[in-house]
Amino acid sequence: MGRMRAGLAVALGVLTILPGGGAAAYSVYVSNERSNTVAVVDPETLTVSKTIPVGRRPRGITFSHDYKHLYVCVGDDDRVDVIDTASGTVVDSLPSGPDPELFVLHPQKPVLYIANEDDNMVTVVDTQTRRVLGEIQVGVEPEGMGISPDGTVLVNTSETTNMAHFIDTTSLQITDNVLVDSRPRVAQFTPDGRHVWVSSEIGGTVSVIDMQTRQVVHKIGFEVRGVPKEAIQAVGIELTADGSTAFVALGPSNRVAEVDQKTYAVRRYHLVGQRVWNLALSPDGKRLYTTNGVSNDVSVIDVAAGKVIKSLPVGDSPWGVAVKP
Amino acid sequence: MWRRRQDPDRAAPEAALGAILAAVLAILALIGPAPAWAAETAAAKEPAGAAPAEPMHVIVGYLGQEEVPRQPLSFLEPELQDEGVQGARLGIADTNTTGRFLNQRFDLVEAVIPRNTDPAVAIAAQMQALADKGVRLLVADLPAERLVQALDQPAAGGMLVLNARAPDDNLRNEACRPNLLHTIPSRRMLADALAQYLVWKRWTRWMLVAGRYPEDLAYAEALRRAARKFGAKIVEQKSWTFEEGNRRADSGHTTVQSLVPTMTQGADHDVLVVADERDIFGEYLPFRTAEPRLVAGTQGLVPTNWSRVHEQWGATQLHSRFEKLAGRWMTPRDHAAWVAVRAVGEAATRTRSADPEQLSRFITGPDFTLAAFKGQALSFRPWDGQLRQPVLLAGPRMLVSVSPQDGFLHRVTTLDTLGDDQSDSRCTRQ
Secondary structure (H helix, E strand, O other): OOOOOOOOOOOEEOOOOOOOOOOOOEEEEEEEEEOEEEEEEEEOOOOEEEEEOOOOEEEEEEEEOOOEEEEEEHHHHHHEEEEEEEEOOOOEEOOOOEEEEEEEEEOOOOOEEEEEOOOOOOEEEOOOOOOEEEEOOOOEEEEEEEEOOOOOEEEEEOOOOEEEEEOOOOHHHHHHEEOOOOOOEEEEEOOOOOOEEEEEEOEEEEEEOOOOOEEEEEEEEEEOOOOHHHHOOOOOOEEEEOOOOOEEOOOOOOOOEOOOOOOOOOOEEEEOOEEEEEEEEEEOOOEEEEEEOOOOOOEEOOOOOOOOEEEEEOOOOOEEEEEEO | EEEOHHHHHHHOOOOOOOOOOOHHHHOOOOOOOOOOOHHHHHOOOOOOOOOOOOEEEEEEEEEEOOOOOOOOOOOOOOOOOOOOOOHHHHHHHHHHHHHHHHHHEEEEEEEEEEOOOHHHHHHHHHHHHHHOOOOOOOEEEEEEHHHHHHOOHHHHHOOEEEEEEOOHHHHHHOOOOOOOOEEOOOOOHHHHHHHHHHHOOOOOOEEEEEEEHHHHHHHHHHHHHHHHOOEEEEEEEEEOOOOOOOOOOOOOHHHHHHHHHEEEEEEEOEEEEOOOOOOOOHHHOOOOOOOOOOEEOOOOEEOOOOEEEOOOOOHHHHHHHHHHHOOOOHHHHHHHHHHHHHHHHHHHHHHHHOOHHHHHHHHHOOOOOEOOOOOEEEEEEOOOOOEOOEEEEEEEOOOOEOOOOOOOOOOHHHHOOOOOOOOHHHHHHO
16 A cells, blocks of 8 residues: 555645546445445545446455555455456455454565464465465454564454463464453554554554564554543554554544654644445555445545545445455 | 533633542542552563462352243343353453553452342342451442442451442432442432433433332333433323233233333323333333334333443444353343442452552542443543443344433433432542
8 A cells, every 4th residue: 555656646635537448547346334335435436336246345455566466355255355357246255264354464485474363363375286284273253364564474453351462473383462451452563664553442442562572662552532531443454565654543532633654743634424344545645545334434634634525425334445456 | 410411612621520538538548649650550571481480360240030031022132141250250250361561460259139038138148148258349249228238347348349230329329338339320320311302302202111029110210210300201101901921821912012002191202101111011011002103211212321232332242242241141230240340340450459458549530431332432521430331222133323422412422311419419439
């Protein structure tokens, strides 16, 4: 995410139509937890260009390295569906272990690490051989999955155990457990691999964990005037590739916090749709797409202008979002 | 105090909710300051490769009583012999999963007051036995009268007791105690949760039908109070005084079909509210009332801390774990016992301590919060020891809503619009 890409100029909500029939330079994929679909959003027109039926309760989504496939956790069917992005259809499915919710792809290898929410386990799956390479016992209700840029360290969060488990991807053993605030949801490594950011939904904070010491070095809190403290629940995290900015989805407060990635200072809050879950930046980093689970829409934020340029309906209970360059 | 109107300017960064309970500190004879929680969190790292030290051992007690199984009026509901204790057992299992990573071990010491004995003698014996086994943190799955007897024992003096069953309001007011917390909602919390929803629906004229037992009268009183608090009106009150029958009887429905319309005639109302905690007649009311009215309260639309129809905020995972363990659905009593054990577990995780005094101090202190599949952090009210929590409004087949409802505002937390707020409290435990 956040890779610079020429040819797409979007400023202050004015859309530039590209030559060549207006083909979008990138696509936004959104999983709809309740509709059992994945919607494809065209960033030029900001409309849904295609809706792909998938298995039941789709949540986490991520692309293969070549972007030819989109993997979709379909929790109620206990598998991962594989969408062919060229044809926009489900062409295959992978084993996942029970109730897959979120996963992460190894940065170099074709290996998925899948959190099995109902089974206190992380399942490791080779996407090419379709074989389960291993299972790792973790805390109660595993959820967030992050992997270091060099692929050596996997971080899994467990929601009821309130920990980030650090897992060696070679031995598949847990090496460290770091306690964070209540109901940790998402783990994201910084682009330089030095820190991992972990959001806590009920705690309403983001813990920044140092990879060297495996200690919480900073805890980011949030406060929005006029919003009850209980409504501020940190979920999705998106970090810009240049290391400058972080975006944190704050759930039922209907806000996305924009945070300085270096100083941890909250710069401002963007008002988006209801119960904002997850986030994805456009390849040029100029737009942020947010899934809003209660208002059933995606908010599109112009990052420079700091405002929502459109909210578009995508399906029921949009959950995951990923951008294909 | 709650406010009804939307106020666009309601900026309420939560003020400090109150000091640690001085009385608890005195009773538990604490010495020295607790380590700062933030520092503990920052240091919360477990080198997995280190030599395994002896695990830190945390003991949680459970005290229940043997009783004649409650027979639900509906044939769809099972008779339960293990309500409450299964929730405590799951709480221990969940907490041990976390403890595994922190080298902490949690054990549940279970005690049950037998039937057919003098309860006063049995309670004294059980409480002493629990204390002798090192129990200082006790989950009480007892009705109010037995709970008070247990608290009166000398052995209770050194314990923090978490009430996971008795909803009685006087336990949170005149009869409150410094060493008593409540994970089960009070009747007033339940009634307020229902009242907010009915008022939000503008169904403000209620006919009240109450059973004859003290708990029914207490539930009815909570409904009356909630009506006053939120601007509803009880237009008529009725008592269900008919003879109780066995739920199984040939052609029983014929009698009920003629009885209920007659007894629910009266002043014009929007909804019929029912107080029947023993589940003796409430299920007879829906579809049989004189006017086509909905039924809410102990039956019909039920305000409760837990229900199988609830699946939001990860609740499905808790249901799934519980059903694997107990082979049945989790009841409100089970959930309250689970929450009580989890409160101890959370304190042990955060303080890295097995010392009951330190755990008690943390649970009752201002930094304590707990996730319990209710969508937000729960904590104990310092003025009466009640766990503040959202209350579900459960229909027979689906979740209808969750209170507090939109528009009922509070300067600190909207959760305190349910039950006794600080200014209402008659508890002098602080």
